[in-house]
Amino acid sequence: MTPAVSSDDLADAGRLLGYCARPKERPARDARYQRLVQRYDEDAEFAEVCDSVAAGAGLTLIVDGDVGVIATAGGDSPLRMPLSQFMARTNPTGGRALSGVVLLCVVKVCYPQPQHLDDPLRVARVSAAGVTEYLERLVARFADEAGDPDADRPEERELWREWAALRRGRAAAQRASAKDRVGLVKKVCRFLEDEGLLLRASDDDDGTWRATPRMRLVARSIVEDSDLFRALLEAVRDEPADEIVAADTAAVDADGASDEPLDPADLGSLAPAETR
Amino acid sequence: MRAGDTQDQEEGRATDAAACEDLGVEVSALGDPLGSPLLRIPTDDTAVVRRTKSVSATRPLHDLDRNKESYGGGFWDDYDLMSLGLAVIDQVALAMGVSAGMLYDDARTYLESEAARQCPGAPLEQHAAVAARVLRALVGEDPHEYTYVDHAGDAPVRRVHSYQLLYEQWNADDTTHLRASAQAVNVLVNALDMDPESAAIASDFQIQELVRRGALDSAVAVAQTKRYVTIQYMEYIRGVVRDTLVDPDAFDWDEEVPAILARALDHVEERLASERALVSAIEGHRAAATDTALRQTANRLVTLLRESGQRHSELQRHLLRARGELRRAQDERFARSPGSCQRAEVEADLVLPALGAPTRRVAPWCEGLLARVGGLHQPALASGAVLLDELFEAPRDPATGEPLPDPTFAETAAIVWWEPYWGLADALIASLTAPTRLGTLIERALSVAEEHLDVQGSPLDRSGLVAAVCHVAHEHIATPFAGAERDTAVVVAIPTGTRLATAGIDADDLLLAPVVLGPTPPETPEATLTTMEVSS
Numbered sequence: 001m002t003p004a005v006s007s008d009d010l011a012d013a014g015r016l017l018g019y020c021a022r023p024k025e026r027p028a029r030d031a032r033y034q035r036l037v038q039r040y041d042e043d044a045e046f047a048e049v050c051d052s053v054a055a056g057a058g059l060t061l062i063v064d065g066d067v068g069v070i071a072t073a074g075g076d077s078p079l080r081m082p083l084s085q086f087m088a089r090t091n092p093t094g095g096r097a098l099s100g101v102v103l104l105c106v107v108k109v110c111y112p113q114p115q116h117l118d119d120p121l122r123v124a125r126v127s128a129a130g131v132t133e134y135l136e137r138l139v140a141r142f143a144d145e146a147g148d149p150d151a152d153r154p155e156e157r158e159l160w161r162e163w164a165a166l167r168r169g170r171a172a173a174q175r176a177s178a179k180d181r182v183g184l185v186k187k188v189c190r191f192l193e194d195e196g197l198l199l200r201a202s203d204d205d206d207g208t209w210r211a212t213p214r215m216r217l218v219a220r221s222i223v224e225d226s227d228l229f230r231a232l233l234e235a236v237r238d239e240p241a242d243e244i245v246a247a248d249t250a251a252v253d254a255d256g257a258s259d260e261p262l263d264p265a266d267l268g269s270l271a272p273a274e275t276r
Numbered sequence: 277m278r279a280g281d282t283q284d285q286e287e288g289r290a291t292d293a294a295a296c297e298d299l300g301v302e303v304s305a306l307g308d309p310l311g312s313p314l315l316r317i318p319t320d321d322t323a324v325v326r327r328t329k330s331v332s333a334t335r336p337l338h339d340l341d342r343n344k345e346s347y348g349g350g351f352w353d354d355y356d357l358m359s360l361g362l363a364v365i366d367q368v369a370l371a372m373g374v375s376a377g378m379l380y381d382d383a384r385t386y387l388e389s390e391a392a393r394q395c396p397g398a399p400l401e402q403h404a405a406v407a408a409r410v411l412r413a414l415v416g417e418d419p420h421e422y423t424y425v426d427h428a429g430d431a432p433v434r435r436v437h438s439y440q441l442l443y444e445q446w447n448a449d450d451t452t453h454l455r456a457s458a459q460a461v462n463v464l465v466n467a468l469d470m471d472p473e474s475a476a477i478a479s480d481f482q483i484q485e486l487v488r489r490g491a492l493d494s495a496v497a498v499a500q501t502k503r504y505v506t507i508q509y510m511e512y513i514r515g516v517v518r519d520t521l522v523d524p525d526a527f528d529w530d531e532e533v534p535a536i537l538a539r540a541l542d543h544v545e546e547r548l549a550s551e552r553a554l555v556s557a558i559e560g561h562r563a564a565a566t567d568t569a570l571r572q573t574a575n576r577l578v579t580l581l582r583e584s585g586q587r588h589s590e591l592q593r594h595l596l597r598a599r600g601e602l603r604r605a606q607d608e609r610f611a612r613s614p615g616s617c618q619r620a621e622v623e624a625d626l627v628l629p630a631l632g633a634p635t636r637r638v639a640p641w642c643e644g645l646l647a648r649v650g651g652l653h654q655p656a657l658a659s660g661a662v663l664l665d666e667l668f669e670a671p672r673d674p675a676t677g678e679p680l681p682d683p684t685f686a687e688t689a690a691i692v693w694w695e696p697y698w699g700l701a702d703a704l705i706a707s708l709t710a711p712t713r714l715g716t717l718i719e720r721a722l723s724v725a726e727e728h729l730d731v732q733g734s735p736l737d738r739s740g741l742v743a744a745v746c747h748v749a750h751e752h753i754a755t756p757f758a759g760a761e762r763d764t765a766v767v768v769a770i771p772t773g774t775r776l777a778t779a780g781i782d783a784d785d786l787l788l789a790p791v792v793l794g795p796t797p798p799e800t801p802e803a804t805l806t807t808m809e810v811s812s
Contacts (some may be wrong), residue, residue, distance in 0.1 A: 024450070029449065072649070073650070074648075080650065081646075081650030096639065098642070099643075099646055100630070100641070100645040100646055101631060103646060104622055104626050104627045107622050108623050111622075121445055121518055123452055138627065138628065138631060156636075157634060157635055158632055158634055158635065159633060159635045159638055160632065191650075192649065195649060197649065218649055222620075222626075222648075223620045224618075224619055226618065228645075229625065231641055232629060232638070232641050233629075235633065235637045235641045236629050236630075236632075236637070236638065
């Protein structure tokens, strides 16, 4: 039997969703917000209603007593931020794809150890120079191992070469362009600042930010999302994950193991390590 | 005393050895020249290790002062960085409650003003640099570390003791405040090794005894120290609660955690009761006192005790709340069995595969990631009536000091008006296949202008196009071709000595010749000649 949902419940669910669009509001400063977050926390049926309404719009809710409610939009959600808002279509694909990687690097620099993601009191700091340097190191590692790209197959050019092709940018330039390395990192950081995930601390090291508690929850949702990981796996291997699963299951079968379906997150050398 | 043993000495030595064994201290086999046994304190004696760790907490302050030469600027000798560091720790500790502390900016302002007192007349930027340096040394992103040798196992092991002096914490309104760690308070109160719980009890007794004897001055001194003891205890309890919340699995929920909480609550209640008793005892003294100075002292003592009482009742509330929080954390653990949630490692599982894959394939995934953290960004339009009202509303003057938002301009994909002109001008120059006079090229431009449409759909302006052609040529004049790669197509222009016949343009006529750069010429003058021949 489905639980009876009153129109008040639905109105409350709508209000909670409304707060998703106000990233800088906090429950501690708004009694109504606080009541809604508390209700979500304590009333399982209400939480289910909210989650269902959100899921219908392609959103996933993260609710935290201190931070409030955060909605992350799925790839096909009509409410997701259009990418043109971040970077114009006229920009080369490389620049836009690199922004995603820069975002991950910001997460890594903020939370170098997995347990940092669980510590609500830690104040992480991140600087544009620090993130650039980190990405620089990773790309240098690729450059050491890889040879020159295949001239006949430009579509196989790897993403790290896009970073290597970016201009280095002048040191401490006031006006950095998104077409040089530090400029791109700064652009991503400013974007995260607008979303209430970073907070400007100073101009040192090409801009230093503190990561807000909201950032921690978003970062955690990224690393815990097995669909996201599965999608990357598909993109990297250029075939649907089901086929990868089938192929690997076949291999396991040959070894005499059970034929239970595998979680794609368990696959191959790319599988995430268990945190516990 | 000589080495020749008497019965008494034997007995004395035996009791000494027994006492030492009780204390867990080894007795050396070597007697001293006078025959009395030598106590050998091992470096891993617990008290020594504890004190070593405590002493190491002063190191950042020493480093700050010692490294003055390396900071640059030449003015550092005018400041006493160590006292600035200690004073700011003091200031932060006094501002601390269970969840509050001193705002980062307040701490900086405080340091700037103190620095200004140390070196009056120096520029403000200099004080600001000093304040920033002191805060950075104390707050630091990474904890300070000290390595010591641990003898607990079979072989000595080097262990790292890490600590912080000041640390940052979030407020509800997205500002951060600073808090002093337990180690910092340790350094500050000059008690390098003590158990905060018993220290609190001891200071209460001390005050009680001093008040009973009427020594209120001494009681004030003790009460001042007691403040720090309270803060230290608060910090200790906060640490316990925080560690438990971060990793509930590491604690024993049946006995250990409830016992810690119950003990802390008992302690706080005891302190509150004893403080209340002390306050009423002092008030009795005050009522009986005729001396003004004595009354003032009594008032001061009451204020100090009330302050400490406020901290204790805040801590009591924190503890009561912590019980609920811990229970919730525990419920969550039960709902989610260990290992049921896997986490990707950002670098190994996400960044490296994405960087190593062809851009074309991972681009959509990377872009999706941005959209994901981008939240909701398609605001619905307000109804017509609301929109009209808002549009007609008179602009509001920003209040003084209110920051004006920088206007942001959207990057649009729309074509700008000059693009068709530039495009056609480039195409005209690229179409040169044989040496052509500039006059001819301009004629050609004038004739094709009408055949092409601009962004609004009307034919291109003829003189505008001619101007664009000239401007494209200018760009090429400025570009040095010395380092240009092989096979770059360039146009060489040579004056013909005649003037242009086109109306409205007064210029030399030029002969334009398309040339493709060849291999670097050998060091002979013929090479230059060949190029010249081609162009003429």
